[in-house]
Amino acid sequence: MPADRLAEMFVRLTDTLVTDFDSIDFMDLVADSCVEVLDVDLAGVLLADQHHRLRTIAVSSERARLLELFELQSEQGPSVQCYRSGAVVSVADLNMAASRWPRFARAALAAGFEAVDALPLRLRERTIGALNLFHVRPRTLDLVGMRVAQALADVATISLLQEERSGRNDEVLAMRLQQALHSRIVIEQAKGVLAEHLDSDMDTAFAELRRYARDGGLTTSGAANEIVSGVVRTDWRRTLGGGRD
Amino acid sequence: MRAWATVARHVGATGTDVSFPAVCDACVAALELTGSWLTLMTSPAERERAYASDPLAASLEESQFTLGEGPCEEAFASGLPVLASDLDSEESLQRWPVFAPAAVQSTARALFAFPLRKGAVQLGVFATYRDSAGALLPDQIADAQVFADLVLNLVLDAQSHGSGHTAHWLNDDGSLGGAVVHQATGMVAVQLRVDLGEALVRLRAHAFANQLPLAEVAAGVVNRTLRFSRGVDADPL
Incomplete structure (x- = not known):
């Protein structure tokens, strides 16, 4: 992961945060950044609604067939597990996950993906969603990649809390989630x-x-x-x- | 889900149907509030009070409309919840200079307003009040939003096939909010030349009449095997 690309990415993200901020476009930028910098093949940001079901907010490719892979995870899959546990879920070979998440694994493999990572969007003790990364080849992120990915997930989370005039954090977060x-x-x-x-x-x-x-x-x-x-x-x-x- | 359990218990205990009053009252009981009301509206001017738990709730609803200011007006305009935990605070008095002091005078101290909304579909506001100041806890905010969602579903159901038939969404597995339903809503709005709220009602009415899951009907629209036309409910192609 070249340092200049990484630096460029964070400059672009923070520029967007402090200027013309829109939560969906920002989440889009986070998803696109994952693909560019982390060498993953598909990335998406999911947020939990008031029923604790994950909803797709932004995806690096909006092709309907790929969107479905995220939509499927309102009920099962690595993102749901990550959201519920608050911990990273990595599956290096989706062929081995067919019994765990039959519908999800089948759909992901059929779309050409062999591996998947899910990282929590965390705010202190609360998990509000997941950053979901797909790989065409059977692999997961290495240690450095994982740290950058978690930093991107954290930036996505923090973006929901920014530029609020007053108010308590819980309330601001509830509003921003609803808005997104x-x-x-x-x-x-x-x-x-x-x-x-x-x-x-x-x-x-x-x-x-x-x-x-x-x-x-x-x-x-x-x-x-x-x-x-x-x-x-x-x-x-x-x-x-x-x-x- | 705690909110569902509360409604079910409340309906069971009072022997009533799942209805606006039942859901509103259950929310008040669960969150230890004083009262609630429900305003159905398509624009700030076109509105109808569907429920008020007590005379003060009714007057809080009424006065915001008359004054054109207040948490409910703001919730409808922004499409986001407005949580006024102390109507007697400096912030509230500045934000609603006429409404806030009047509300405090009438013994309401906190007011929480939740829009009934699915994306661009806005059907009104569900509001609750308390006679003492104090913020909702994070879990209570989440619960209140679940109650607001229940109310929204009841409103949509009442419009699509009359009240008293709520079983199919109570048992809904969550497919309700899927992207395909929202896409189909947009398509049907164009097919029927109606607004998105009406389109969603027609989609649900078709699902109900044919005993089909909403997601399946929506998928039919998106795949273009099902088309709505004016006059007739839906034409299978």
């Missing part, structure tokens, strides 16, 4: 709206959402909000200038 969970739901709703307007699949809809955000200088959540609030009236084919006619 709802923002992610709005993104899924906006994907549905776009997919229907464009007669496309969800992957295309997400790419379109990203493009709309980029063109308008908006966060992904901001773009999603605009799209769902215009759901009744707007002609997206024209507005987006895209889609298949």
Whole structure:
């Protein structure tokens, strides 16, 4: 892991934290950083909702098939185990985990992944979610990689508590968690709206959402909000200038 | 889940159906609060009080609407919980200069408001109050949010197939919140040219009428084997 890449990554993360902060975009950046710096093949950030079920907040690849690997873990899998125990879970060979997590292991192997790590998002004694890393080859993170990954997980956790004027930490965290969970739901709703307007699949809809955000200088959540609030009236084919006619 | 157990116990003890009052009362009992109310709203102007546990709860609801300020107004506008643990504090008095002193005068000291929300779908606010100041503990905040979620599900159910049929979501395995349901909600909103709340209600109504899990109906929409059209509930392709 080259030191300059690592330094660059943390500069980018902290820059984002202190400037134009958006929890979903920040979690996206954390997931992307994992792939870039840790040499993992797929990364995702999951947060627990009020029912203690893990919800997918950000993934380094939004392809529907890969998203499913995280979604599956609302009930079983390494992330759930990591969340419940508050400890790292590493599986170097998913073939050996078929009896432990039959549905998850089958889906992960079918998508081409052989190994997985899950690290807790921890705030003092509480665990609020997990950072989930997938490997195409049978391996887990080495010691240095694990420490960087945990640092990224910690940055993701801390980001939920930042820039709050007052208030108790528990309350701020509860709000931020709710905000992140709802923002992610709005993104899924906006994907549905776009997919229907464009007669496309969800992957295309997400790419379109990203493009709309980029063109308008908006966060992904901001773009999603605009799209769902215009759901009744707007002609997206024209507005987006895209889609298949 | 403690909240579920409390509701089940409460419903069992009082012999009532799982209903707004039952869930609201169970929350008040579990968190040692004084009272609660439920406002269904689609915009700050369009609203309807669905429940109030006592006259003070009703007047707290009413006065926030009249004044256009207060924790409930803020919870609806922001889509996030507003936890006012002391309405007589400097912070509260600054935040709600008219409402806060009036509420304190009427013996309400703490007010906790939770939006009924799923992403962009917002159906109202569930609010509770206490006659003494004091913050909710982290576990109590989590429990209150579970209660708010129960209320949200009841509201959606009442709109999709009338009250008194709650068994299917009480036994829900958690697939309810999956991404596919949210994606399908967006698609159905466009198909029917309705807002997202209405789309979610129609999805649930279809699931209920056909005795199917919601996630399965949603997957049908996303895979384009099921399509909703105006007039008819849903057309299988």
